[in-house]
Amino acid sequence: MVGILRWRRRDGTTLTPRMSTQRVFSGIQPSGDPHLGNLLGAIQNYVRYQHGHDAVYCIVDLHALTTPKDPDELRANTLRMTNLLMAAGLDPERCILFAQSHVPEHAQLGWLMETTVSFGELSRMTQFKDKADRSEFISASLFTYPALQAADILLYDTNFVPVGDDQRQHLELSRDAAQRFNSRFGETFVVPEHVIPEIAARVMDLQRPNDKMSKTAAAENGLIYVLEDLKSIEKKFKRAVTDSDDEVRLDWENKPGVSNLLEILSAVTGTDPHELAGNYTQYGALKVDTAEAVVELVRPIQERFAELNADPAETMRILRTGAEKASAIASVVYDRARDAIGLLGPE
Numbered sequence: 001m002v003g004i005l006r007w008r009r010r011d012g013t014t015l016t017p018r019m020s021t022q023r024v025f026s027g028i029q030p031s032g033d034p035h036l037g038n039l040l041g042a043i044q045n046y047v048r049y050q051h052g053h054d055a056v057y058c059i060v061d062l063h064a065l066t067t068p069k070d071p072d073e074l075r076a077n078t079l080r081m082t083n084l085l086m087a088a089g090l091d092p093e094r095c096i097l098f099a100q101s102h103v104p105e106h107a108q109l110g111w112l113m114e115t116t117v118s119f120g121e122l123s124r125m126t127q128f129k130d131k132a133d134r135s136e137f138i139s140a141s142l143f144t145y146p147a148l149q150a151a152d153i154l155l156y157d158t159n160f161v162p163v164g165d166d167q168r169q170h171l172e173l174s175r176d177a178a179q180r181f182n183s184r185f186g187e188t189f190v191v192p193e194h195v196i197p198e199i200a201a202r203v204m205d206l207q208r209p210n211d212k213m214s215k216t217a218a219a220e221n222g223l224i225y226v227l228e229d230l231k232s233i234e235k236k237f238k239r240a241v242t243d244s245d246d247e248v249r250l251d252w253e254n255k256p257g258v259s260n261l262l263e264i265l266s267a268v269t270g271t272d273p274h275e276l277a278g279n280y281t282q283y284g285a286l287k288v289d290t291a292e293a294v295v296e297l298v299r300p301i302q303e304r305f306a307e308l309n310a311d312p313a314e315t316m317r318i319l320r321t322g323a324e325k326a327s328a329i330a331s332v333v334y335d336r337a338r339d340a341i342g343l344l345g346p347e
């Protein structure tokens with residue numbers, strides 16, 4: 001399938017992940033229910049990487065706090081995100097699944113990373129600029145959170161970080177931070193490599209196809225939630241913005257709306273998007289088929305989610321077990337960094 005076994009590396013070459021015990025880490029914010037971009041660009045790849053790798057996945061609730069959150073909603077969303085990841089295929093027996101705030105070393109190493117990255121580096125992060133432009137209250141944490149993200153990754157001696165394209169710049173920062181720390185204080189961290197899927201690395205808004213599909217910047221009908229009513233998903237695809245000519249081809253510069261539909265359909269069906277384009281002479285049929293493919297993808301996820309969500313005590317048990325396993329790794333790596341930087345350990 002396209003986008004499953006081939007990944008684009010930092011230098012543009014492709015990578016075929018080997019079956020190995022290399023460690024994979026990634027995180028997702030419980031800042032609301034996930035959308036199709038999160039599912040195709042990130043979550044589906046978390047599921048693939050739990051096979052044959054040592055996979056660690058984190059619900060990054062501390063990151064969610066970088067923009068104001070209602071406390072009850074944040075708690076509920078943390079459980080919902082955990083259930084959704086499992087409904088999409090994460091198996092807590094195959095991977096470590098936990099909440100970031102349950103492992104205090106994230107915040108502790110986050111501070112050490114803030115001392116390692118510079119104000120200038122953080123100022124260049126385009127996500128900060130985008131989110132700050134949209135926020136009334138710009139917290140200090142919104143500015144510094146790439147340092148915490150570096151800590152999240154480095155705490156697990158991570159080799160690969162599966163993410164969508166929007167995280168490329170932050171991952172570069174994590175690599176730079178690891179290298180800088182290692183050269184100042186001696187080999188402490190594994191320098192991670194990000195892996196971005198070839199297809200659906202940046203799913204776009206259906207109404208504004210030049211903008212990324214996003215939980216917080218969506219046009220009313222531009223965003224598809226994984227847990228959305230299936231009829232509503234069909235309607236949104238029908239109304240998706242395309243263009244005034246009628247040729248179906250993959251051309252991101254001139255036909256972003258059509259290209260977005262082709263990439264979504266490609267990611268779901270595993271067929272090359274250029275090949276798919278050749279099957280269509282009308283936008284209408286492309287929209288209907290893409291909607292149908294997405295509906296069939298999310299239907300079983302929604303069914304499984306409903307079952308899991310009915311048992312919050314079990315979800316909490318899974319998170320607690322995950323945090324114990326995560327702590328066993330994170331505490332060792334944190335102590336290594338603490339000793340290297342010159343903090344006295346309590347022992």
Ligand code: AQP
Pocket residue numbers: 027028029030031036037038040041042162163164165166167200201202203204212213214215216217
């Ligand atoms: N549109 C997208 N297409 C492909 N991948 C995407 N990701 C996000 N949007 C797209 C990937 O999803 C993972 C988890 O993202 P996050 O929880 O850190 O949220 P985010 O990157 O900030 O994007 P969101 O979900 O739209 O939230 P807001 O509105 O808060 O920005 C990441 O791997 C990300 O690359």
